[in-house]
Amino acid sequence: MNELPKIPLAGVIGSPIAHSRSPLLHEYWLRRYGLPGYYIPMDIAHTDLAEAIRLLPKMGFVGVNVTIPHKETMLTLADLVTDRAALIGAANTLIFRQDGKIHADNTDGYGFMENLRQRAPYWEPSAGPAAVIGAGGAARAVVASLIEAGVPEIRLSNRTRARADALRSDFGNKVTVFEWVQAANMMEDAVTVVNTTALGMAGKPEFRVPLDALSPHAVVNDLVYNPLQTGFLRRAAEIGCTTVDGLGMLLHQAAPAFERWFGVRPEIDDETRRVVLS
Numbered sequence: 001m002n003e004l005p006k007i008p009l010a011g012v013i014g015s016p017i018a019h020s021r022s023p024l025l026h027e028y029w030l031r032r033y034g035l036p037g038y039y040i041p042m043d044i045a046h047t048d049l050a051e052a053i054r055l056l057p058k059m060g061f062v063g064v065n066v067t068i069p070h071k072e073t074m075l076t077l078a079d080l081v082t083d084r085a086a087l088i089g090a091a092n093t094l095i096f097r098q099d100g101k102i103h104a105d106n107t108d109g110y111g112f113m114e115n116l117r118q119r120a121p122y123w124e125p126s127a128g129p130a131a132v133i134g135a136g137g138a139a140r141a142v143v144a145s146l147i148e149a150g151v152p153e154i155r156l157s158n159r160t161r162a163r164a165d166a167l168r169s170d171f172g173n174k175v176t177v178f179e180w181v182q183a184a185n186m187m188e189d190a191v192t193v194v195n196t197t198a199l200g201m202a203g204k205p206e207f208r209v210p211l212d213a214l215s216p217h218a219v220v221n222d223l224v225y226n227p228l229q230t231g232f233l234r235r236a237a238e239i240g241c242t243t244v245d246g247l248g249m250l251l252h253q254a255a256p257a258f259e260r261w262f263g264v265r266p267e268i269d270d271e272t273r274r275v276v277l278s
């Protein structure tokens with residue numbers, strides 16, 4: 001009797017997970033490229049995490065995305081961790097290898113950079129300082145990729161100063177920390193400005209840092225994608241800046257994982273954005 005081929009499974013693990021847009025995106029790509037496979041959201045408690053990630057490959061999973069609150073813990077559970085995931089201090093992508101080893105990577109920085117390059121093609125990272133607001137997990141991915149792209153100076157401000165100081169000590173002296181109350185001063189001459197905080201997200205307070213010093217030549221990116229047009233981006237657009245929303249980062253960080261799991265590099269176009277927003 002002929003054995004039927006195994007259907008590859010992938011998914012996203014976190015808790016809560018119902019809000020995740022990743023299943024919409026990966027299922028769309030599977031259908032678009034006519035590939036066999038499924039992508040499943042899984043709410044896994046922290047206490048079950050170690051057991052779950054060893055069981056998933058046995059159930060046919062080729063890998064998973066990892067989201068809050070498991071991104072940091074995953075570094076201690078994986079067998080292999082890429083340098084960039086170690087530097088960022090978090091993993092968002094796992095690959096379950098044929099030899100049984102679990103490989104952890106972080107594609108957030110890649111997603112951030114591809115989004116900026118696609119939406120602001122004339123952006124020149126080495127042309128001047130970058131201002132980064134926030135010092136959480138996403139900020140670490142952003143700072144790592146800005147340094148890699150050749151940004152000469154990164155000004156950083158976070159409500160909790162200690163987190164910004166920790167980031168500076170991990171990433172070195174290209175990073176300068178500003179007091180939270182002086183975050184507006186970071187905008188002076190900045191050619192790249194990124195909000196990596198949750199401020200401006202639906203249900204969260206508005207991002208209120210004054211933008212008087214912001215140059216109309218700056219490229220301004222908000223990692224928040226719900227809403228797509230945040231108050232911060234609206235204010236920056238009024239000044240004349242090129243603005244980039246956070247949806248593209250979500251799409252681009254997913255593409256390398258999809259390729260590793262299912263063997264096709266997916267295209268990110270307006271139709272992909274429409275599907276994820278629907």
Ligand code: NAP
Nearest residue numbers: 134135136137138139159160163196197198223246249250
């Ligand atoms: P995180 O590690 O929990 O960090 C949250 C950040 O937001 C910290 O800097 C935190 O400051 C700041 N913050 C939260 N509430 C604040 C408030 N009321 N006032 C001032 N600062 C506040 O989360 P994360 O993973 O870095 O994610 C941060 C944001 O980026 C979220 O909105 C997330 O949806 C978004 N994100 C988007 C993408 C994408 O693909 N577009 C990817 C990753 C993340 P403290 O340190 O002082 O708490």
